[in-house]
Amino acid sequence: MLSINSIKNGIVIDHIKAGTGFSIFKYLGLNNVNYPVALIINAKSKRYGQKDMIKIENSINLDYGVLGFIDPQITINVIENEKIKEKVNLRLPNNVEGIIECKNPRCITANERNPKHKFELIDEEQGKYKCQYCEQVYSWEK
Amino acid sequence: MLKRKNILDSQDLSIEEIEEIISLAQDIIKQPQEYADLCKGKLLATLFYEPSTRTRLSFEAAMLRLGGQVIGFSDSSSSSVKKGESLADTIQTVSCYADIIAMRHPNEGAPKYVANISKIPIINAGDGGHQHPTQTLADLLTIREARGSFEKLKIGVCGDLKFGRTVHSLIKTMSRYEGVEFVLISPKELKIPSYIKEQVLDKNEIKYMEVEKLEDVMEELDILYMTRVQKERFFNEADYVRLKDSYILDRNKLEKSKSNLAILHPLPRVNEISEDIDNDSRAWYFKQAKFGMYMRMALILKVLGVK
Numbered sequence: 295m296l297s298i299n300s301i302k303n304g305i306v307i308d309h310i311k312a313g314t315g316f317s318i319f320k321y322l323g324l325n326n327v328n329y330p331v332a333l334i335i336n337a338k339s340k341r342y343g344q345k346d347m348i349k350i351e352n353s354i355n356l357d358y359g360v361l362g363f364i365d366p367q368i369t370i371n372v373i374e375n376e377k378i379k380e381k382v383n384l385r386l387p388n389n390v391e392g393i394i395e396c397k398n399p400r401c402i403t404a405n406e407r408n409p410k411h412k413f414e415l416i417d418e419e420q421g422k423y424k425c426q427y428c429e430q431v432y433s434w435e436k
Numbered sequence: 437m438l439k440r441k442n443i444l445d446s447q448d449l450s451i452e453e454i455e456e457i458i459s460l461a462q463d464i465i466k467q468p469q470e471y472a473d474l475c476k477g478k479l480l481a482t483l484f485y486e487p488s489t490r491t492r493l494s495f496e497a498a499m500l501r502l503g504g505q506v507i508g509f510s511d512s513s514s515s516s517v518k519k520g521e522s523l524a525d526t527i528q529t530v531s532c533y534a535d536i537i538a539m540r541h542p543n544e545g546a547p548k549y550v551a552n553i554s555k556i557p558i559i560n561a562g563d564g565g566h567q568h569p570t571q572t573l574a575d576l577l578t579i580r581e582a583r584g585s586f587e588k589l590k591i592g593v594c595g596d597l598k599f600g601r602t603v604h605s606l607i608k609t610m611s612r613y614e615g616v617e618f619v620l621i622s623p624k625e626l627k628i629p630s631y632i633k634e635q636v637l638d639k640n641e642i643k644y645m646e647v648e649k650l651e652d653v654m655e656e657l658d659i660l661y662m663t664r665v666q667k668e669r670f671f672n673e674a675d676y677v678r679l680k681d682s683y684i685l686d687r688n689k690l691e692k693s694k695s696n697l698a699i700l701h702p703l704p705r706v707n708e709i710s711e712d713i714d715n716d717s718r719a720w721y722f723k724q725a726k727f728g729m730y731m732r733m734a735l736i737l738k739v740l741g742v743k
Contacts, residue, residue, distance in 0.1 A: 406523050406543070425545065
């Protein structure tokens with residue numbers, strides 16, 4: 295098993311769906327930072343068989359809502375003095391702005407320059423969002 | 437409180453607010469002279485990015501009958517859109533001139549988008565296949581006049597239920613009343629969008645059924661809301677030929693209906709209601725157009741805070 299040192303103060307993003315770690319890594323801009331970070335892909339997972347992980351040796355503010363939308367199975371461990379200070383389970387955020395685009399070609403967001411794509415969670419169990427302008431339903435796929 | 441409120445979706449009006457507008461419209465019908473000057477000095481901008489005869493004229497007639505005045509355009513080719521101006525900029529500008537905007541736009545959600553930009557109230561006069569709340573107000577007054585109540589009605593909606601914005605607005609609104617059931621009559625290509633089924637009908641546990649032929653359900657209906665089925669909406673010619681007559685209401689089909697059925701249609705009609713039933717007591721669609729103007733008068737008075 296690949297070994298990576300535990301971190302002293304920072305964040306571990308765990309249980310990332312295998313294969314999506316790199317895009318989250320890029321989304322968080324971790325390829326352009328000056329503190330230690332590790333992206334581990336295809337690590338063994340009791341729960342999921344395989345998982346990706348990101349370890350960040352720095353206390354940064356994460357947008358949990360966005361991470362929850364990208365992958366709600368993610369867990370976040372906040373580390374202080376090498377100990378887990380807080381475990382955060384993510385859930386689908388109530389509102390998502392500027393991440394996904396409405397697929398309705400007649401929606402105002404597809405035809406006007408400035409409106410931001412805004413979605414509202416309408417069914418957490420089924421991961422359904424609706425466009426706040428045209429009400430087209432978008433299904434988040436697990 | 438409707439003063440300065442945007443009317444973007446039929447759900448923007450509470451049941452109490454709908455009642456206030458209906459009462460006011462009924463009073464305007466009784467004594468129009470009392471309302472003839474109430475909007476003197478007020479300006480309505482009708483911004484129609486899509487051609488419309490009836491809705492635009494209805495809004496303009498409503499404002500003129502209240503003593504107000506109207507500016508605007510009736511299709512986007514005569515506006516600055518042709519020069520490349522954004523919708524947001526047009527709205528910012530017009531909201532410097534007028535007191536209230538009625539806007540029709542081909543893009544769904546356009547009124548909601550501009551409502552955040554405008555300094556004056558926006559009334560959605562139809563956005564793509566999405567919503568048409570003031571048509572719903574016309575429908576509501578018609579149903580009230582025809583049946584006396586909104587409760588315990590079996591409402592058939594027939595034709596293009598997929599792109600029919602008037603149907604979407606009506607179902608959303610009528611779903612809030614006790615004991616209302618829907619019969620959704622359309623070809624499979626033009627079925628009601630899933631968001632209406634899931635978010636409105638299923639969520640509110642409203643009884644509904646979907647059928648392909650009008651004649652199969654005619655005798656059960658209290659209200660029949662007809663809409664136009666356009667040939668170009670069908671995926672294949674064979675289905676169109678097989679089903680086209682199912683969506684035409686004629687004397688034969690009407691024979692099976694209840695004697696107090698009310699037939700509504702947002703108009704314009706092409707051939708989906710045979711002209712020989714226009715004088716039948718069950719035909720309410722031309723009265724509906726008139727009620728639409730009175731409801732728009734009432735809405736303008738409320739939104740401007742005049743009444």
